[in-house]
Amino acid sequence: MSDRPILEMTGIRKTFPGVVALDGVDFRLFPGEVHALMGENGAGKSTLIKVLTGVYGIDGGDVRLAGEPVHFAGPLQAQQAGVSTVYQEVNLCPNLSVAENVCIGREPRRLGRIRWAAMRRRAADLLAGLDLDLDVSAPLHSYSLAIQQMVAIARAVDPAAAPATRPQPEASGRGSRVLILDEPTSSLDASEVARLFEVIRRLKRDGVAILFVSHFLDQVYEIADRMTVLRNGTLIGEYRTAELPQMELVTKMIGKELTVLERLDDQTRHAAAPGEPIVAAHGLGRTGAVAPFDLTIRGGEIVGLAGLLGSGRTEVARLLYGADRPDSGRVEIDGRPVTLRAPRTAMHHGIAFSSENRRTEGIIGELSVRENIVLALQAARGWARPVPRRRQDELVARYVKALDIRPADPEIPVRNLSGGNQQKVLLARWLITEPRLLIVDEPTRGIDVGAKAEIQKLLVELAGGGMAVLFVSAELEEVLRLSHKIEVLRDRRLVEEIENTDGVDADRIMQTIASGATP
Amino acid sequence: MTALTRHRLFWPAVVLVLLLVSNVFFAPRFFSITLQDGHLYGSLIDVLRSSTPLVLVALGMTVVIATGGIDLSVGSVMAIAGALACLMIGDLPDQGSVGGVLLAVVAAVGLAAVLGIWNGVLVTVIGIQPIIATLILMVAGRGIAQLLTDGQIINVSSPPFRMIGAGYFLTLPVSVLIVAAVVVAAALLTRRSALGVLVEAVGASPTASRLAGIRARGLTIMAYVFAAVCAAVAGLIFSSNVASADSNAAGNLIELDAILAVVIGGTALTGGRFSLAGSVLGAVLISALDITTYTIGIPAETTLLFKAVVVVVLCLSQSAAFRAVVFRRRTVGASA
Known part of the structure; x- marks a missing residue:
């Protein structure tokens, strides 16, 4: 870590009609450090990143890169100056090949013609650097969201991103001098996160300055050297990770003590007094999505769906909402058989569904x-x-x-x-x-601790009022905390139903996820 | 003041006023309106009257575009409506019969509604891209109109039919009154019911709308029916005005002007949020532009070029990015 910041933002001010998004925020980033940007939703983290990468102009303050004042007119300029970003939601072209996605806009050329073989080689090399062995000619959409995220990172760290024509004293020959990772782990499972962190550490050793945004506090404490905390568009402070205990950080982020989280735990585990079955699925399934399963959800009950990414969690939810058509099995609502032909039918029967893709399928x-x-x-x-x-x-x-x-x-x-x-x-x-049955798919993904606790609390209260809740989440902790009953999925098959009693913990569930149904 | 200049219809309105004012230099009496035989006369009235078919077509186009589609067949539907009406009126024993004319009008509008359903079904049920689906009727429609009229121009001399396009009521042209009524009805229908917001939801995000339980299919078909009906009324006005059905001239290339009017009015071609008032303004602007080219004596062969230049200027004036560049340069120049 050098003593001169590669990036220095001072007094940044940004307003939108009716909202002051950033009010005099300072931010420093040193070469060879991982710096976490912390804050609740709406604290201004995304805005700060967009200001830095030239997506938004600023209304005040200045930005210096390696001591020079800069003003990026857009992400492309920022990238050419060595500031690359990987966004929370993968921003690539799913219909293009992996290689094209890695190299788009800077394809190796000869006489204006793209050298396809060289491009594939370069993409494969970059991905190999991340320990990924993919078919780079396959279209991006044939890979999981997690892999797509890694492809986005490979693209961001591509040395060709910053052309060699610009002299770069800080990191000559390297690609990005500044790499921004905005919620890079929100769709990755534990092993993928570990792999990503290895990559981050490698980049850090090479002197890249990394701006890291994540709502997973544990991850932030594992990887970040320092952190900057924002609240309501203002700067709260800059801290060394080692010197700021986790509870203190949360207090700084939300501006008040956090006690809601601990409360919830016991409420659900013991307040289970489920009523009549509201929705019952018998042998419901869809080829290629999820194998036929049985599932009963009672009024006043929170049923959690646990499983790895791609294990069929979302597919179960979508079948119960009629968003996809089942090709086997039947559904009963209040004991009467119904055909869920479309979301509209499910809605009429009192089923509600909040999708995991809130940007494209929700709001x-x-x-x-x-x-x-x-x-x-x-x-x-x-x-x-x-x-x-x-x-x-x-x-x-x-x-x-x-x-x-x-x-x-x-x-x-x-x-x-x-x-x-x-x-x-x-x-x-x-x-x-x-609704009588509320299906929520990843309602807390990519949102901050405060809002997360509020949403969890809300779900518990709704169930307390007699509503049935189907809760889908990649975070096992969260599923354990909220659910009365946990359905474990593995390889697109519902393998076990676990009553969430005192003896059940994450290990118990992980075991099932890892090995299939317990003997 | 800034709130006014930021309104998305501010710049089109400015261009419209500039266009109208520029006419005064060539025709000093441009703004004068006189009352003659109980009719209002004047260039401004002419602008309004000549804009009526385009306003109607643009209105329907707006709703279709809001659903994320486009309707290229409106010009052909105009021709068909005019042809059918003139055909029926020509067959009347007494062309002055109000009942007969009314029947012809209703038949023309009804046929257009069927054609709208055809477009809507192709788009929603069969799943053809709107531009291709409506291209079918755009091409076939002129053929249908010519079949109806046996390839001839049918002339009619029916005073009640003539009222629609050329008549006056309470000193105002009947066509302008009809269009005003349709505009008001459309505005009430879309904004007082939930049609407007549901159409916008479908256009902005079909997937999210489906998951929210919106019945997109019915809404989309309704949009195409509305566009076709508007086009039919426009066709009736056009053909009444010339007292004949000319299957080649009626609504020729009007779909392009209508799309332009919609875009000028601030509705994005990608669907979603729409503005009926904007499209009306856009359509009037395009008609004013046509009239201006005549008043200021632009040679006929360069009319289209002149029109293109004005459209480019208009689009630039609506672009916030372009205005920012112009303003920045100006402030830099002032401080230097």
Whole structure:
């Protein structure tokens, strides 16, 4: 770690109509360090990154790269100066090959013609550097989200990203001098995270400055050397990781003591008084998605779906909502057989589904917070019976308050909200339809501790009120904390149902995930 | 003031005013409106009257574009509506019969609705891309219109039919009143019911809309029906105005002007948020542009070029990025 910062941002100010996103924020990044940017949703982390990479212009302050003032007009310029970003949601072209995705925009050429063989070789080399052995000619979408994330990182660390024509005293011959990883681990499982961290450490040794954003505190403590904490667009401080205990960090991030999390634990484990079965699936399955399974969900019960990435969790959820058509089995609601032909049918039977892809399958970015919240209710009523405006305002005001959606202006487009607040909008959309079964797929992915605890608490309260909840999450801890009953999936097959009693812990579930059904 | 200049219709409105004002230098009486025989006359009235078919077609196009589609067949539907109406009126024993004319109008609009369903079904049920699906009717439609009229131009002399495009009521042209009524009805229908927001949801994100339980298919078909019906009314106005059905001239290339009007009005071609008021403004602007080329005496062979230049300027004026560049240069120049 050198003593001169490679990147220095001072007094950064950025406003959006009606919102001050960043208010005089300072940020320093040294070569050869991993620096975590911490804060709740809406604290300004993403905005700071977008300002740094030239996605947004700034309204005040200045940015210096290696001592020189810079002003990037866009991500491409930033990349050419050696500032690369890997975003939370993979921003690649799924229909192009892996090699094309790694090299797009900087393909090896001869006489203006792309040298395909050289391109594939380079992509394969870069991926080999990350311990990945892929068919680089295969289209990107044929790989899991986790692999796609690694491809995005390979692309970001490609030395060709910063052309050799620019002299780079700090790291000559290398690609990025600054690598920004925005929630890189949110879709990776434990072993993939370990692999990613190896890559990060290697880059760090090479003198790359790494800006790391993650909501997994354990990961931050494992990998980061220093951290900068933001809250509501203002700078709280810059700390050495070793000198800031975890609880203190959380307190700084949310500005108040965090006690909700511990409370929840005992509430669910013992308050299990499930009512009548609401939804029962018998031999429900879909070829290529998930093998036929039986599942009963009772009123007042939270059923957790556990399993590795790609084990069929989402597929189970989608079948129960009619988002995909089953090709075997049947579903009973209140003991009566029903055919879930489409989401609309499931909705009429009181089933709600919040997708894991909230940006593409959940919220509708250009519509306002109010319109997004009322959407499902309005769809159920049909176009000819609009929800009266006064009733809309009442409902929206109630849920904006209850879920603490920020900013609390219901008329701004929902795309201007942070990820956690978008998730809350999506939950509000379903809650106002007063569902009997709420299916939530990864509702806490990529959102901060405070909002996460709030959403968990909300689910427990809803179940307490008699609602059935199907809770899907990659985080075992979370599934254990909330669920009355845990369904374990492995290789697209439901292998075991575990009552979540006192003896059950993560190890017990991991065992099933690793080995299939226990003997 | 900034709130005003930031409004997305501010710059199109400015261009419209500039266009109208520029006419005064060539036709000093451009802004004067006179009352003659209980009819209002004047260039401004002409602008409104000549814009009526385009306003209607642009209105329907807006809703289709909002669903994420496009309708290329509107010009052909205009031709078919005009042909059918003139055919039926020509067969009337008494062309002055109001009932007969009404029946012809209803038949033309009804046929257009069927054609709209055809477009909508091709797009939603069969799953053909909108541009291809409506291209079918765009090409076939002119053929249908010519079949109806046996390839001839049918002339009619029916006073009630003539009212639609050339008549006056309460000093105003009937066509302008019809269009105003359709605009108001469309605005009420989309914004007072939930149609508007549901269509926007479907256009902005079909997947998310499906998971939210929106019945996209019905909404999309309705949008194509609305576009076809608007086109039919436009076709009736056009053919009434010339008292004949000309299957080649009616609505020729109007789909392109309509798409342009929609874009000028601030509705994105990718679907989602739409603005009916914007499209109306866009359509009036395009008509004003046509009239301006005549008043200021642009040679006929360069009319299209002149139009293109104005459109480019207009698009640039609407681009925030372009304005930023212009303004930055100006402030730098001032401080230097």
